[in-house]
Amino acid sequence: MANLAALLENSVEKFADRTAIVFGDTRLTYAQVDAAANQVANLLVARGIQPGDKVALSCPNLPYFTIVYYGILKAGGTVVPLNVLLKPREVAYHLADSDAKAYFAFEGTPDLPIGENAWEGFEATDTCSEFFLIRMDAKWPAPISPPEYFAPLVAEQPTTFETVEVDDDDTAVILYTSGTTGQPKGAELRHRNMRDNALAGTDLFGADETNPDTYLCVLPLFHSFGQTCIQNGAFAFGGTIVMLPRFEAKAALDLMIANEVSYFAGVPTMYWGLLAALDESVDVKTLAANLRVAAAGGSALPGEIHKQFKERFGVTILEGYGLSETSPVASFSVFGQEPRVGSIGKPIPGVEMKLINDDWSDVEPGPDAVGEIAIKGHNVMKGYYDRPEATAEAIHDGWFRSGDLAKIDDDGFYYIVDRSKDMIIRGGYNVYPREIEEVLMTHPAVSLVAVIGVPNDQHGEEIKAVVVKNAGHDDVTEADLVAWGKEQLAAYKYPRMIQFMDELPMTSTGKILKRELS
Structure with a gap:
């Protein structure tokens, strides 16, 4: 079956009673996850959702995410996962841009009101007609009125469903990624x-359904890394997913020991956190005996973390590379080999990579040759939703241009040397300065702004805005702009650092010289 939901359904046929998801004291078998996903599919069909319709989902790492995700797929719909940190303005943009017809949102907490932000964004969107609020604790007072609640609606639905047949080339998921033009693209x-x-x-680290891995899920499932490498990767081989909604190093280590976790994937800051949390209370010997695979991505992993992790856990961290547009994995370290620090590995089976110039011509090979990574293969997206011009700029003869500059060693290993896109990576999240700049420019005190990334030990990079004020706004402080940005932008996007300047360095053509800012 072409439908991505086959990953779940094939495992149900073979391993119905295996544990699919662990969350706290809850353990769900494959049969239970499948039955719950069928109820979601039946609900969507009952509400008029047709094959090909877009359905949005805002949910942290909870069993609900996986159940709703596969339920949408079973109904023939396209999943539009949204970052749970989005504010109402951002939610409304994503719903409208994706033409979402229905929207599932988890209630969140008083500190992170996902449901409130989702409802407000939904209310501001004309094209989305169905809203379902997922509540974990009915005793917590409902912050929104009058949404429909997920639990009683799905409880009325049958637990069987005939999964909709789709074509291999139909769209399964729309993942939003920001761009240098400011607004996120799907x-x-x-x-x-x-x-x-x-x-x-199977090829990358020996995944085997007869000896399945147990995966710790700390990477957000709304992001391509967690979605493919943890959720879908586990279900493809009948594995078990242990969910942790928010990364906390000590909690992660405890779950790894309690559940005999054999597969961990994270961004560099997570590895840094795990190593820092190791103390006498952690049974490192047991943890290391269980751990089989450690995968990293998002940004380059420092050599010292490679060294320390191998010493403490006995496992070599495998670094990979990819983008939302490549599903995401494009290259990966070679399993069983010592790491080449700084390398993103080689192209995975079925994928080609090469270095190109700005005009798409191939870079002449050589020891010092640097070019933009281009990717071709089974992983490359169909295109950007409803953006034919942006798609044409990004894909040429099946090759996708990544925006990342790299070089290749004699053995075919790739090394990122720079980003041609004006991008910041904060804690594993891609942040595009143009989007932040456009939002900050709507503040009455801001005349001109340049957003840059500055080195940060904890997050890799921190976001800084260099601002030229409008006249008459001398009373606006750095703290005022930080607080305002926090209200307007998702938590990983808003600038924590503000610097006021009388003018910004410019080229003769009026382009801001960001390299002169720090």
Whole structure:
């Protein structure tokens, strides 16, 4: 079956009673996850959702995410996962841009009111007609009125469903990724893109359904890394997912020991956190005996973390590389080999990579040759949703241009040397300065602004805005702009640092010289 939901359904056929998801004291078998996903599919069909319709989902790492995700796929819909940190203005943009017809949102907490932000964004969108609020604790007073609640609606639905047949090239998921033009764009990923990337685990690290791995899920499932490499990758081989909604190093270590976790994937800051949390109370010997695979991505992993992790856990961290547009994995370290620090590995099976110039011509090979990474293969997206011009700029003859500059060693290993896109990576999240600048420019005190990334030990990079004020706003402080930005932007996007300047350095053509800012 072409439908990405086959990853779940094939495992149900073979391993119905295996534990699929662990969350706290809750343990769900594959049969239970499948039955719950069928109820979601029946609900969507009852509400008029047709094959190909877009359905948005705002949910942290909870069993609800996986159940709703596969329920949407079973109904023939396209999943539009949204970052749970989005504010109402951002939610409304994503719903409208994706043409979402229905929206599932988890209630969140008083500190992170996902449901409130989702409802406010939904209310501001004309095209989205169905809203379902997922509540974990009915005793917590409902902050919104009058949404429909998820639990009683799905409880009325049958637990069986005939999964909708789709074409391999139909869109399974739309993942939003920001761009240098400011507004986020939706990368359309086909069923075959997502399925083949999940199944790559056999070649990349010896995934085996007869001896399945237990995966710790700390990477956000709304992001391509967690979605493919943890959720879909686990379900492809009948594995078990242990969910942790928010990364906390000590909690992660405790779950790894309690559940005999054999597969961990994270961004560099998570590895840094795990190593820092090791003390006498942690049974490192047991933890290391269980751990089989450690994968990293998002940004380059420092050599010292490689060294310390191998010493403490006995496992070599495998670094990979990819983008939302490539489902995401494009290259990966070679399993069983010592790491080449700074390398993102080699192209995965079924994927080609090469270095290109600005005009798409191939870079002449050589020891010092640097070019932009271009990617071709089963993982490359269909295009950007409803943006033919942006798609044409990004994909040429099946090759996708990544925006990342790299070099290749004699053995074919790739090394990122720079980003040609004006991008900041904060704690594993991609942040595009243009989007932040456009929001800050709407503040009455801001005349001109340049957003840059500055080195940060904890997050890799921190976001800094250099601002020229409008006349008459001398009373606006750095703290005022930080607080305002926090209200307007998701938590990983808003600038924590503000610097006021009388003028910004410019080229003769009026382009801001960001390299002169720090």
